Amino acid sequence: MKxxxxxxxxxxxxxxxxxxxxxxxxxxxxxxxxKEVLKPPYFLKETIRQCFQIGYKSLPLVAVxxxxxxxxxxxxxxxxxxxxxxxxxxxxxxSVSIIREIGPVITAIICAGKIGSAIGAELGSMRVTEQIEAxxxxxxxxxxxxxxxxxxxxxxxxxxxxxxxxxxxxxxxxTAMNIHSDIGLQRFFSEAxxxxxxxxxxxxxYKGYNAKGGTESVGRAANAAVVSASLAIFVIDMIVVQITDxx
Amino acid sequence: xxxxxxxxxxxxxxQPDESLIVEMKNIHKxxxxxxxxxxxxxxxxxxxxxxxxxxxxxxxxxxIKCIVGLVYPDEGEVxxxxxxxxxxxxxxxxxxxxxxxxxxxxAALYDSMTVRENLxxxxxxxxxxxxxxxxxxxxxxxxxxxxxQDAAEKMPSExxxxxxxxxxxxxxxxxxxxxxxxxxxxxxxxxxxxxxISELIVHLQKKNKISSIIxxxxxxxxxxTADRIVMLKDGMIYAEGKYEELAASExxxxxxxxx
Numbered sequence: 253m254k255x256x257x258x259x260x261x262x263x264x265x266x267x268x269x270x271x272x273x274x275x276x277x278x279x280x281x282x283x284x285x286x287k288e289v290l291k292p293p294y295f296l297k298e299t300i301r302q303c304f305q306i307g308y309k310s311l312p313l314v315a316v317x318x319x320x321x322x323x324x325x326x327x328x329x330x331x332x333x334x335x336x337x338x339x340x341x342x343x344x345x346x347s348v349s350i351i352r353e354i355g356p357v358i359t360a361i362i363c364a365g366k367i368g369s370a371i372g373a374e375l376g377s378m379r380v381t382e383q384i385e386a387x388x389x390x391x392x393x394x395x396x397x398x399x400x401x402x403x404x405x406x407x408x409x410x411x412x413x414x415x416x417x418x419x420x421x422x423x424x425x426x427t428a429m430n431i432h433s434d435i436g437l438q439r440f441f442s443e444a445x446x447x448x449x450x451x452x453x454x455x456x457x458y459k460g461y462n463a464k465g466g467t468e469s470v471g472r473a474a475n476a477a478v479v480s481a482s483l484a485i486f487v488i489d490m491i492v493v494q495i496t497d498x499x
Numbered sequence: 500x501x502x503x504x505x506x507x508x509x510x511x512x513x514q515p516d517e518s519l520i521v522e523m524k525n526i527h528k529x530x531x532x533x534x535x536x537x538x539x540x541x542x543x544x545x546x547x548x549x550x551x552x553x554x555x556x557x558x559x560x561x562x563i564k565c566i567v568g569l570v571y572p573d574e575g576e577v578x579x580x581x582x583x584x585x586x587x588x589x590x591x592x593x594x595x596x597x598x599x600x601x602x603x604x605x606a607a608l609y610d611s612m613t614v615r616e617n618l619x620x621x622x623x624x625x626x627x628x629x630x631x632x633x634x635x636x637x638x639x640x641x642x643x644x645x646x647x648q649d650a651a652e653k654m655p656s657e658x659x660x661x662x663x664x665x666x667x668x669x670x671x672x673x674x675x676x677x678x679x680x681x682x683x684x685x686x687x688x689x690x691x692x693x694x695x696i697s698e699l700i701v702h703l704q705k706k707n708k709i710s711s712i713i714x715x716x717x718x719x720x721x722x723x724t725a726d727r728i729v730m731l732k733d734g735m736i737y738a739e740g741k742y743e744e745l746a747a748s749e750x751x752x753x754x755x756x757x758x
Binding site: 390 | 564567569589593594596597599601603604605607608609610611620621624625670674
């Protein structure tokens with residue numbers, strides 16, 4: 253009986269190589285979204301279902317958090333301003349804080365925790381139970397059905413949640429009737445729409461979609477989705493603040 | 500031994516064979532720096548049931564994943580209906596995939612959908628002109644074929660292992676594939692249910708006149724389903740023949756499967 257030995261020798265990649273490979277993979281994964289989003293089929297029903305899951309089902313959590321933050325921020329700021337006789341500045345300061353910074357960032361962080369982890373775990377679970385492969389072999393594009401629909405939903409829903417957070421937060425601080433903000437609605441939307449929602453969705457999808465191994469990888473994917481998305485939100489926020497200040 | 504020992508890399512390429520629907524030539528594949536497949540060549544003809552036997556980790560599942568383009572070989576070529584899978588673009592590959600059914604080891608039912616939705620999903624995606632009524636009729640027929648007419652509204656989590664496999668089979672067959680790939684169809688099932696699934700595979704194969712590649716290490720399944728058996732050992736084909744031929748083999752490793 254003939255036997256053939258084909259044992260090849262390989263070198264383990266270095267840490268830096270892994271970082272570059274991971275970055276390259278993520279850039280490819282993200283750029284694929286822009287390619288796939290324009291091409292049919294559009295899976296409109298699934299996108300609407302995801303909007304409901306991501307938007308509507310996050311409302312209670314976002315509302316409670318926003319109300320408490322608005323209330324606490326007002327209570328904590330008031331004594332300092334009273335000392336300087338600047339109590340009249342309180343409504344404007346709280347409004348600017350909530351609308352420009354706290355509302356978007358807190359909402360995005362909550363969404364990264366709730367939605368990012370849910371997407372990471374769901375797609376990770378689908379990966380390890382071969383559901384994504386099943387979709388692939390049925391000639392259904394799983395990226396389009398699973399990733400594009402979710403990223404579209406987060407990109408559309410998180411800005412709406414931010415508006416909701418702002419409203420509830422302002423109500424919580426009893427300043428809703430005295431807004432003196434210098435930020436335009438259009439600029440606010442472009443900031444939120446383009447960055448925070450998209451980042452949460454794409455990172456959650458990337459971590460879940462590329463989960464490898466057994467069931468423990470589902471937890472890893474969910475965890476990585478939250479951590480990476482939260483970090484990305486802070487980085488994006490910092491960059492956006494610098495840009496808007498410059499403009 | 501009566502089953503022939505495989506002549507490595509010696510695939511006969513002299514005449515184009517029209518009945519040939521899957522041809523794998525000298526496939527090599529590595530994962531994480533471990534070479535899983537080391538030059539496997541396989542041919543499957545129209546209407547044939549080929550069983551690929553081997554122990555866990557011998558590369559059986561990777562082999563059939565190469566056929567549907569879920570995994571691409573590092574070396575070698577995979578031809579399905581005469582098309583080299585590695586050279587196809589995504590759209591053309593999907594046209595080929597519609598003709599291939601794949602039953603996963605875990606059945607891989609979409610767990611957020613009911614059984615009916617699981618079956619409707621690929622059907623509606625590839626037959627957009629079908630009315631809801633027509634989709635319903637096709638689904639009922641598919642469920643009838645696997646003997647699970649009453650399971651339509653159940654969620655996958657409510658199904659037993661055997662039922663999940665049957666539904667997975669129904670979902671796969673709903674697109675009328677010309678080739679069926681089964682990845683360990685009887686793993687995790689009790690003996691009785693495993694026999695039922697094996698008999699169902701043969702019944703559906705005869706009814707729909709499709710070719711099958713069945714990956715298994717279950718000898719009872721192999722005995723019921725195989726027209727021909729290929730045995731994989733350490734990523735290479737070790738032996739090939741009919742069930743009876745291999746069962747009569749004197750080779751110790753081959754005998755270990757049949758004892």
